[in-house]
Amino acid sequence: xxxxxxxxxxxxxxxxxxxxxxxxxxxxxxxxxxxxxxxxxxxxxxxxxxxxxxxxxxxxxxxxxxxxxxxxxxxxxxxxxxxxxxxxxxxxxxxxxxxxxxxxxxxxxxxxxxxxxxxxxxxxxxxxxxxxxxxxxxxxxxxxxxxxxxxxxxxxxxxxxxxxxxxxxxxxxxxxxxxxxxxxxxxxxxxxxxxxxxxxxxxxxxxxxxxxxxxxxxxxxxxxxxxxxxxxxxxxxxxxxxxxxxxxxxxxxxxxxxxxxxxxxxxxxxxxxxxxxxxxxxxxxxxxxxxxxxxxxxxxxxxxxxxxxxxxxxxxxxxxxxxxxxxxxxxxxxxxxxxxxxxxxxxxxxxxxxxxxxxxxxxxxxxxxxxxxxxxxxxxxxxxxxxxxxxxxxxxxxxxxxxxxxxxxxxxxxxxxxxxxxxxxxxxxxxxxxxxxxxxxxxxxxxxxxxxxxxxxxxxxxxxxxxxxxxxxxxxxxxxxxxxxxxxxxxxxxxxxxxxxxxxxxxxxxxxxxxxxxxxxxxxxxxxxxxxxxxxxxxxxxxxxxxxxxxxxxxxxxxxxxxxxxxxxxxxxxxxxxxxxxxxxxxxxxxxxxxxxxxxxxxxxxxxxxxxxxxxxxxxxxxxxxxxxxxxxxxxxxxxxxxxxxxxxxxxxx
Numbered sequence: 001x002x003x004x005x006x007x008x009x010x011x012x013x014x015x016x017x018x019x020x021x022x023x024x025x026x027x028x029x030x031x032x033x034x035x036x037x038x039x040x041x042x043x044x045x046x047x048x049x050x051x052x053x054x055x056x057x058x059x060x061x062x063x064x065x066x067x068x069x070x071x072x073x074x075x076x077x078x079x080x081x082x083x084x085x086x087x088x089x090x091x092x093x094x095x096x097x098x099x100x101x102x103x104x105x106x107x108x109x110x111x112x113x114x115x116x117x118x119x120x121x122x123x124x125x126x127x128x129x130x131x132x133x134x135x136x137x138x139x140x141x142x143x144x145x146x147x148x149x150x151x152x153x154x155x156x157x158x159x160x161x162x163x164x165x166x167x168x169x170x171x172x173x174x175x176x177x178x179x180x181x182x183x184x185x186x187x188x189x190x191x192x193x194x195x196x197x198x199x200x201x202x203x204x205x206x207x208x209x210x211x212x213x214x215x216x217x218x219x220x221x222x223x224x225x226x227x228x229x230x231x232x233x234x235x236x237x238x239x240x241x242x243x244x245x246x247x248x249x250x251x252x253x254x255x256x257x258x259x260x261x262x263x264x265x266x267x268x269x270x271x272x273x274x275x276x277x278x279x280x281x282x283x284x285x286x287x288x289x290x291x292x293x294x295x296x297x298x299x300x301x302x303x304x305x306x307x308x309x310x311x312x313x314x315x316x317x318x319x320x321x322x323x324x325x326x327x328x329x330x331x332x333x334x335x336x337x338x339x340x341x342x343x344x345x346x347x348x349x350x351x352x353x354x355x356x357x358x359x360x361x362x363x364x365x366x367x368x369x370x371x372x373x374x375x376x377x378x379x380x381x382x383x384x385x386x387x388x389x390x391x392x393x394x395x396x397x398x399x400x401x402x403x404x405x406x407x408x409x410x411x412x413x414x415x416x417x418x419x420x421x422x423x424x425x426x427x428x429x430x431x432x433x434x435x436x437x438x439x440x441x442x443x444x445x446x447x448x449x450x451x452x453x454x455x456x457x458x459x460x461x462x463x464x465x466x467x468x469x470x471x472x473x474x475x476x477x478x479x480x481x482x483x484x485x486x487x488x489x490x491x492x493x494x495x496x497x498x499x500x501x502x503x504x505x506x507x508x509x510x511x512x513x514x515x516x517x518x519x520x521x522x523x524x525x526x527x528x529x530x531x532x533x534x535x536x537x538x539x540x541x542x543x544x545x546x547x548x549x550x551x552x553x554x555x556x557x558x559x560x561x562x563x564x565x566x567x568x569x570x571x572x573x574x575x576x577x578x579x580x581x582x583x584x585x586x587x588x589x590x591x592x593x594x595x596x597x598x599x600x601x602x603x604x605x606x607x608x609x610x611x612x613x614x615x616x617x618x619x620x621x622x623x624x625x626x627x628x629x630x631x632x633x634x635x636x637x638x639x640x641x642x643x644x645x646x647x648x649x650x651x652x653x654x
Contacts, residue, residue: 018596018604018621065126065358069395077394084393085401087272088131088384089114092402093409094275095384095432096134097299097417098425102205103139104152105163105376107299108414110134112307113375114406118399120366126354128395129346130380131388131402132366135338136433137201138331138377140208141468142166144223145327149320161313162324168314168371169328174336175364178357189337192449193475195441196456197334200463200471202436204228205429212426215243215295225464240295246285247423250278254431268390275428282424283416297422302414306407311372330469332367335379339363342380346389383432455479490526492539494547495565495625502626504565516629517557518636520547523565528576537579540564541586561632562587565625567598577610584616596621597628 050058061068096110118132125132142163143152152159176182207228211219216238220231254274261271285291292298315324340359347354363379370378388398445453455478463471495504496513504521507513522543528536540562548559564583572580587594594616599607604621607613613621622628 018599018618018623062358063361064123066123066396073395073397078397080392080394081397082401084388084391084398086405087269087391088388088398089402089405089409090276091272091384091387092131092133092406094279094425094428095381096406097279097420098429099134099136099139100376101422101425102136102208102429103134103143103163103376104147105143105160107417108302109163109374109376111302111406111410111414112373113370113378115403115410116307116373116375117366117370117378118403120369121362122396122399122403124358124362124365125343125396125399126358126362127343127347127380128350128352129385129389129393130339130343130396130399131384132378132399133381133384134376134378135335135381136205136429136436137198137338137468138335138379140201140205140223141331141334142327142377144468145330146323149323158315158320161315162320162327163376164310164313164371164374165315165320165324166327166331167367167375167377169325170332170335170377171328171364171367171369171371173329173332173364174360174367177336178360178362178364181357189333189476190452190455190479192445192452192455193459193479194337194341195438195445196459197463197472197475199437199439199442199456200460201468202433203460203464204468205433209426209430212297212422213244213247213430214238215240215297215423223463223467242291242295243297243421243423246282246291246296246421247427250282250424250427251430254278254427255434258431258435265390268387272387272391275431278424278428279417279420282421283419286419286421291421292419299417299420299422299425302417304411304414306410307373307375309372310374314371330472331377334472335377336360336363338382339380342382342385346385349389383435451482455482484531487526487529488531489535490524490532492525492536492543493523494543495521495523497629502629504625504629515556516633518560519563519629519632520544520559520561521563521565521625521629523568525568527571528569528579529571529573530575533575533579536576537582537586540583544586544590544592557636559592560636561593561595563595563597563625563628563632565597566600566603569603570600571602572606574610577606577612580607580612581615584612593620593632595628595632597625598623 057067092114093111096114097107098110100107100110100113113134114132121130121132146152146159146162146166150159150162204223204225207225208219208223210216210228210232214232214235216232216235218235220227257274258271261268286296286298315321336359340356343354343359344356367375367377370376391398442453442456445456455475458478459471459475461471462474466474493506493508496507496510497504497516498510498513504516505513506523520543522540524536526532544559544562551557551559584594596616599621604613620631622631
């Protein structure tokens with residue numbers, strides 16, 4: 001016998017014994033862990049057994065994906081991409097101008113940002129459907145964060161230079177995440193966080209458009225609901241009914257066309273063309289009626305010509321360097337989360353794969369290049385990408401077509417936007433933002449997971465009543481808190497027998513299960529680490545106390561065995577091993593036998609190195625809970641406890 005207090009069931013028939021994996025060198029184990037963390041897709045596998053020339057070609061294709069699909073490009077693809085590119089350009093031009101105003105930047109920057117970055121992405125991006133451009137949330141964040149340090153009206157030149165600098169640091173941060181294979185950081189923005197944050201940001205953006213809809217000259221720089229409402233209603237004497245009527249009419253037109261396109265997907269182009277149609281109609285209306293002389297504000301002169309270089313405008317000196325870096329990192333993370341999520345969604349529809357790390361590198365490079373060519377932050381907006389997808393795009397050439405269309409606009413058509421009313425741009429922004437308020441997703445969260453709903457609403461309330469940054473911080477903090485709770489307070493459940501089977505399941509899920517006399521079966525539902533080892537030790541002790549109290553009240557067979565189902569325990573650290581040793585000591589003091597079922601290879605490896613297996617006996621470790629219960633039942637039938645002995649000597653043979 002391996003233990004003086006117990007007779008081991010060496011003659012119990014078991015199909016298999018749990019094997020102890022052979023020891024592995026620490027360097028090999030560390031290498032495997034790092035590979036699974038940073039290179040789960042094994043990007044180097046395609047280079048194996050390849051001649052040097054082929055490796056060079058594959059390396060170029062990895063960083064420039066267009067080299068992979070360009071040789072297979074056909075005329076049919078070109079026709080589809082031409083239609084898609086022109087269609088998204090009709091949406092990109094008015095949206096670009098609108099979002100630049102949202103960021104308190106010159107409207108022409110919106111067109112600049114729809115020219116150079118799409119060309120870079122077409123060469124480096126791995127998504128066929130993503131349409132690159134500026135987005136409302138990142139524009140709002142840029143305006144809010146930079147506006148805290150520099151007033152865009154009082155010092156427009158410095159503000160503009162800081163916007164370029166923030167874009168540069170956003171690009172550097174995004175590219176570094178891609179090169180260092182740190183894309184998993186973006187995964188900390190949970191679905192609930194994004195739903196709440198986007199809805200809150202969309203609400204704030206809509207509220208900010210009251211300035212354009214009401215025709216106000218001065219408006220608060222705050223983004224919270226209270227500041228916006230106070231600013232709007234404290235200037236009721238300056239409201240311009242002409243601007244309000246015009247804004248409501250165009251907003252109704254935009255919402256109606258979107259509703260029609262949603263009901264009739266074949267007519268998606270109607271909704272896509274609606275913003276540009278609104279700009280054209282609004283400009284004609286103002287030009288013919290001279291409405292700019294009656295309170296309707298217009299864009300004014302737009303500079304003709306392509307993007308001027310802006311590398312010399314980047315600000316790398318204090319005291320503004322800190323705010324530029326902070327703005328770049330925060331907006332860069334939000335842009336990455338949105339762009340990668342959108343790209344993966346459409347890739348799933350067409351059944352192809354996009355590499356998240358490649359996308360980060362592509363986003364980073366297009367923003368670095370953009371910051372040097374008078375562009376501000378760009379990513380893959382959902383609205384533009386959806387139009388690109390519905391228009392039947394085949395490759396990233398649709399981005400090139402869009403960029404060329406914007407280039408022609410910059411060279412020849414910018415004077416036509418002189419009479420474009422700002423209220424039309426506000427209507428375009430509001431119409432686009434309403435689609436980001438996903439109330440159906442919030443209702444779904446409430447039905448499925450109340451904690452996720454709390455995270456979602458916290459992000460929404462934080463953005464609407466505090467600030468965009470506050471809402472983001474609150475949401476991320478709550479999401480991380482939940483992760484910590486999962487780790488620090490893992491579930492342990494009691495398993496019982498499903499009648500007429502050798503299957504053991506959670507009694508909460510299967511209330512008709514039967515007790516196993518004399519045996520307590522517990523399932524640990526998470527890896528055992530320093531963060532949860534103390535809790536698990538105390539919780540297992542409480543399960544034992546509760547089971548013994550139940551047995552005393554019912555008069556059943558006294559508790560003799562505690563089986564721990566460790567199938568879900570993927571790993572264990574030294575604190576966890578210490579916890580297991582303490583649980584065994586607790587069981588020994590109570591005259592109970594600790595039995596393990598289904599421990600994984602990593603767990604067995606560490607339990608063996610720590611000599612815990614020697615102390616418990618390998619014959620008390622089983623592949624399944626059924627085998628462990630069978631062995632314990634055999635012992636209960638063959639041997640019985642002697643109540644006259646103390647607990648350390650309870651077991652005697654019959």
